[in-house]
Amino acid sequence: xxxxxxxxxxxxxxxxxxxYLFLLPALVLLIIFRYIPIISxxxxxxxxxxxxxxxxxxxxGLANFARLFREExxxxxxxxxxxxxxxxxPLQTGLALLLGLLANQKLRGIATFRTIYLIPVxxxxxxxxxxxxxxxxxxYGMVNGLLATLGLPQQPFLGSPNQALWTIVAIVTWVGVxxxxxxxxAGLQNISAQxxxxxxxxxxxxxxxxWHITLPLLRRTTAFVLIxxxxxxxxxxxxxxxxxxxxxxxxxxxxxxxxxRRGFVxxxxxxxxxxxxCLLLVVLAIVMLQLFLLRPKD
Amino acid sequence: xxHLFPERSAESIAMSPQPARAAWSLRRAAVILxxxxxxxLLAVVAVIIVVPLWWVVAxxxxxxxxxxxxxxxxSWRAFWPQTFSLNAYRxxxxxxxxxxxxxxxxxxxxxxxxxxxxxxxxxxxFARFAFPGKQLLFWVVLLSFIVPGDITIIPxxxxxxxxxxxxxxxxxxxxxxxxxxxxxxxxxxxxxIPEALVDAARVDGASWLRILLQIILPLSxxxxxxxxILIFLSQWNNYFWPxxxxxxxxxxxxxxxxxxxxxxxxxxxxDKIFAGSTIAALIPILxxxxxxxxxxxxxxxxxxxx
Numbered sequence: 001x002x003x004x005x006x007x008x009x010x011x012x013x014x015x016x017x018x019x020y021l022f023l024l025p026a027l028v029l030l031i032i033f034r035y036i037p038i039i040s041x042x043x044x045x046x047x048x049x050x051x052x053x054x055x056x057x058x059x060x061g062l063a064n065f066a067r068l069f070r071e072e073x074x075x076x077x078x079x080x081x082x083x084x085x086x087x088x089x090p091l092q093t094g095l096a097l098l099l100g101l102l103a104n105q106k107l108r109g110i111a112t113f114r115t116i117y118l119i120p121v122x123x124x125x126x127x128x129x130x131x132x133x134x135x136x137x138x139x140y141g142m143v144n145g146l147l148a149t150l151g152l153p154q155q156p157f158l159g160s161p162n163q164a165l166w167t168i169v170a171i172v173t174w175v176g177v178x179x180x181x182x183x184x185x186a187g188l189q190n191i192s193a194q195x196x197x198x199x200x201x202x203x204x205x206x207x208x209x210x211w212h213i214t215l216p217l218l219r220r221t222t223a224f225v226l227i228x229x230x231x232x233x234x235x236x237x238x239x240x241x242x243x244x245x246x247x248x249x250x251x252x253x254x255x256x257x258x259x260x261r262r263g264f265v266x267x268x269x270x271x272x273x274x275x276x277x278c279l280l281l282v283v284l285a286i287v288m289l290q291l292f293l294l295r296p297k298d
Numbered sequence: 299x300x301h302l303f304p305e306r307s308a309e310s311i312a313m314s315p316q317p318a319r320a321a322w323s324l325r326r327a328a329v330i331l332x333x334x335x336x337x338x339l340l341a342v343v344a345v346i347i348v349v350p351l352w353w354v355v356a357x358x359x360x361x362x363x364x365x366x367x368x369x370x371x372x373s374w375r376a377f378w379p380q381t382f383s384l385n386a387y388r389x390x391x392x393x394x395x396x397x398x399x400x401x402x403x404x405x406x407x408x409x410x411x412x413x414x415x416x417x418x419x420x421x422x423x424f425a426r427f428a429f430p431g432k433q434l435l436f437w438v439v440l441l442s443f444i445v446p447g448d449i450t451i452i453p454x455x456x457x458x459x460x461x462x463x464x465x466x467x468x469x470x471x472x473x474x475x476x477x478x479x480x481x482x483x484x485x486x487x488x489x490x491i492p493e494a495l496v497d498a499a500r501v502d503g504a505s506w507l508r509i510l511l512q513i514i515l516p517l518s519x520x521x522x523x524x525x526x527i528l529i530f531l532s533q534w535n536n537y538f539w540p541x542x543x544x545x546x547x548x549x550x551x552x553x554x555x556x557x558x559x560x561x562x563x564x565x566x567x568x569d570k571i572f573a574g575s576t577i578a579a580l581i582p583i584l585x586x587x588x589x590x591x592x593x594x595x596x597x598x599x600x601x602x603x604x
Binding site: 105125179234 | 328333336337338339343344346347348349350351353354372376403415416417420422423424426427428432434438439442444445446447448449450451452453454455456457460471473475476478481489506510531534535536537538542553557559560568572575578579582585586587590592593594597598
């Protein structure tokens with residue numbers, strides 16, 4: 001991109017080496033720690049469980065996948081992951097859009113509310129899962145305390161196969177919505193006020209402004225949030241491992257957690273790598289689908 | 299809406315014909331109603347966010363016997379410790395929380411320093427030089443955005459294990475230095491710095507490294523602060539990777555330490571979990587609130603590829 005006239009021969013030579021030297025540390029690290037694991041993960045899913053840990057590697061073809069596909073645990077992990085994604089990603093994106101619109105209102109004291117909404121964004125998934133997990137405790141949790149005060153029946157939440165997955169959805173949404181709201185707020189603030197003024201002169205109602213100006217201009221933000229949220233939630237781990245360990249009755253087990261369990265609890269890294277490969281393929285397929293569905297219309 | 303009629307005095311309203319007056323008060327009622335609804339919604343969201351956190355912090359300052367006693371039946375006492383106690387904090391520090399905090403600080407600060415150096419150099423190369431293969435190498439950086447690190451965590455673990463880096467500082471720090479988002483942040487910022495500044499220094503015979511360190515970086519405070527917050531918080535809040543590769547107490551980081559309290563899920567540990575969570579949340583929140591502008595930018599920068 002740098003165009004120069006009258007470059008001395010010596011300078012050309014130095015310019016040719018210098019950029020590569022400057023790139024070297026970062027690129028070497030990216031290749032070793034980001035690219036090699038992707039490739040070796042694909043490769044390892046075709047090898048038996050010995051792997052690099054005890055040296056005994058054996059090519060087993062699709063045996064790891066065949067074993068997985070016969071298991072009920074894998075079927076449950078896959079359906080739970082898909083069900084969770086279908087619910088949690090549109091839910092978080094929709095709520096973040098609404099909260100962004102709300103936090104974008106020009107009202108006195110709005111800055112204080114925005115600061116409060118920023119708090120969950122700073123919290124780790126570990127802190128969130130542990131704290132909200134105790135809040136949803138079936139016996140001594142705050143949520144059941146509040147339900148009892150309101151005269152409503154107490155719920156088992158994480159203790160019930162019918163409610164555990166939705167409790168995880170609630171916990172992840174609590175921490176996720178404020179995060180994605182930041183993106184919608186920035187998207188809203190990028191929309192020129194002149195557009196709204198022009199529309200109002202033309203006699204457009206507020207609803208028409210929202211429908212014909214705000215929403216179309218938030219399209220890129222929405223696409224980004226939905227795709228990134230989907231990718232992140234596919235590798236959700238901490239709340240499952242800390243709160244339910246996939247239970248009760250496999251109701252919250254997911255592919256990422258199952259990969260961890262097979263690899264690190266049972267030491268079967270071949271099957272764990274096969275699980276991670278399945279996840280990678282599903283993630284790539286969904287990203288492509290979303291990119292296609294949300295492509296610019298023009 | 300009321301700002302549209304700032305100059306309308308009571309007199310002029312009194313003088314205006316009846317229908318207009320009725321329309322005005324109707325509009326005023328609509329303004330008040332709208333504000334009430336909006337503030338109501340803002341408050342509901344704030345309550346949903348603050349109440350669980352307040353409960354966690356309040357419960358961390360109570361005794362194990364009383365930590366859950368005000369929840370069923372629920373009373374306001376759950377939000378204000380009746381018997382103020384630092385027992386939970388004493389207990390977790392006796393069990394190595396101090397060491398975990400120190401470990402996490404070492405890991406986070408070292409990762410910030412190394413990532414800033416490697417990424418600033420790479421960003422500088424992309425922003426200031428023309429060289430064969432530039433497009434290709436830039437795509438190498440951009441494409442690694444797409445696959446989240448956690449999906450490849452198992453092969454990454456095997457790789458780091460082969461290096462002999464389990465339970466080590468290198469294992470916790472070095473893989474995190476490969477950060478394409480920060481490279482991209484620097485590249486974007488450096489491209490905006492006027493060419494003339496660099497050229498003048500070149501004429502004076504300064505080396506490229508000196509130009510980067512003495513001319514470019516001092517101008518780049520906003521991006522350095524933004525990137526530092528981004529890197530520091532991602533390390534401070536990291537759990538999955540350290541729990542796999544550094545479970546040893548000597549290298550235990552704060553998220554792993556509080557997760558270990560949580561694992562047992564025993565009622566008697568509740569006060570410790572609350573205390574540990576409070577400590578683990580404190581530093582990120584202290585960084586977030588005063589540096590809000592940079593913090594929001596650091597969150598946004600994860601979204602620049604979109």
